[in-house]
Amino acid sequence: MAYFRDRDFQERLLALLSTNRKFIRKTVGLLTIEDFKQRDNESDKTWGWARETTARIILDYWKDYRQPIGGMLKTFALDEIRAKSAKLGSTQRKELLTLVEKLKDPELAVAADAMELKIVRYKERQQMRNCIDEMLDLQATNELTPEEFRRLASTVMSGVVRDTKAIEYKTTIDERIKRRESERDRKYPKLYIDPLDVKVRCIPRGQVGMVLAKYKKGKSAFFVHLAQAFAYQGLKVMFFTLEDPKETVEDRLDSSLCGIRLQNLPLKAYVVRKRFLNQIETMQGSIKVVDGTGGGWTVERMIQTVDQERNRGWETDVVLVDYDEQIEPPHRFKGDNALRMQSHEIYIELVRWAARDQIWLWTASQATIAKYDKVIITGDEQAEDKSKIRKVGICLSIGAGPAELGDPDNTRYLYVAANRFGRMMIGWPIVGEFNKAIFYDQEETERAIMMYSKGLEKGKK
Secondary structure, X not given: OOHHXXXXXXXXXXXXXXXXXXXXXXXXXXXXXXXXXXXXXXXXXXXXXHHHHHHHHHHHHHXXXXXXXXXXXXXXXXXXXXXXXXXXXXXXXXXXXXXXXXXXXXXHOOOHHXXXXXXXXXXXXXXXXXXXXXXXXXXXXXXXXXXXXXXXXXXXXXXXXXXXXXXXXXXXXXXXXXXXXXXXXXXXXXXXXXXXXXXXXXXXXXXXXXXXXXXXXXXXXXXXXXXXXXXHOOOEEEEEEOOOOHHHHHHHHHHHHHOOOHHHHHHXXXXXXXXXXXXXXXXXXXXXXXXXXXXXXXXXXXXXXXXXHHHOOOOOOEEEEEOHHHOEOOOOOOOOOHHHHHHHHHHHHHHHHHHHXXXXXXXXXXXXXXXXXXXXXXXXXXXXXHHHHHOOOEEEEEEEOOHHXXXXXXXXXXXXXXXXXXXXXXXXXXXXXXXXXXXXXXXXXXXXXXXXXXXXXXHHO
16 A cells, blocks of 8 residues: 555644645645545545545635644534534544544654655656556557657656646636735734834735844843734744843743843742733743854754754744844855855845745844934944845834933834835834833833824924
């Protein structure tokens, strides 16, 4: 029996298709429902029906929403049972739900690249068999011409053809509307900073975002805020800390989540535990921290780390890298432009990684040091390589708080320095509690914006 028809192989394949975005994007052009169809000579027809039904649900969901079905699989399976209740027996219902539950088992996780290679090899052999069968049929009817022979042989020699079907634009308006409606919230997650979310939508999947600020102006607190904001929306966040040790990042996350000053964390263990457990219940996603302070972290090494976690069943949605100057370049350059060339290569790799794996990727970048604190930091004030801003989807800068607001320790100015997906060159005063690693305090920020707006109006008069 071919490995593709093996029950264990197909369960592992369905598990990957239901959860792994990168895998389904790369293989959906190769696989069809026919590859999972119940066969007449199948020994266990009930399981065959459950496998076919599950595969159809997974592939249809991807077609409609361009997302792996993930935790929605059981819901859709129950809908399938309800819709066909008159035709299904209790054994079929039980088998379908058993398979759906089994696909959650982390023991089914395998290397996605290895599974993809197996699918390609299977499809190539299938293509060869089909080609030979067609040649024999043409030969039997004396219709196998040299032209037909070359055509059939070339299909085999060119290997498996990926899904390159052209889409008819004029007749697919309903599909596009449905896609936009379904992806509206998923494609542009909120950053949980009200003025920003109202005026500017976030970058879509497959794009790189940048946070630009001078040293000690809040980049690390902003990244803590980002990690928690994405996790609250059900996304899985991989946080690479290349400058500060893992313990420092963990302390910031706890301090921000629990609202306790960083220096008081050791003194309030009971309160920290209680508040943490209360808060974490509402966090649908999760955060993993990778300590990269030992050096030697290239983009390729970060990709390998994310891939390893994916093969263990943890599908990364968001990658945070704090910060970009600590990323090792793939090549070393010499001369006056060495740093700029190295930065260029690093960002090209980051952009390609985000697009290939369809993740949100955010980096922190250093602004040039000026003699005085500026309120508005523009993209021209990037240290070393000013071309970074042209490669990212959005660049948010963090400047000093306007002087008329006072409280320089907790006030900043958030500015949209660049944005390829919406408005830019707008900004707002932001108030946080940086001794608690809190970047954004909603109520205090609202007051600051009101005061700042009144001050601008007075200045105009």
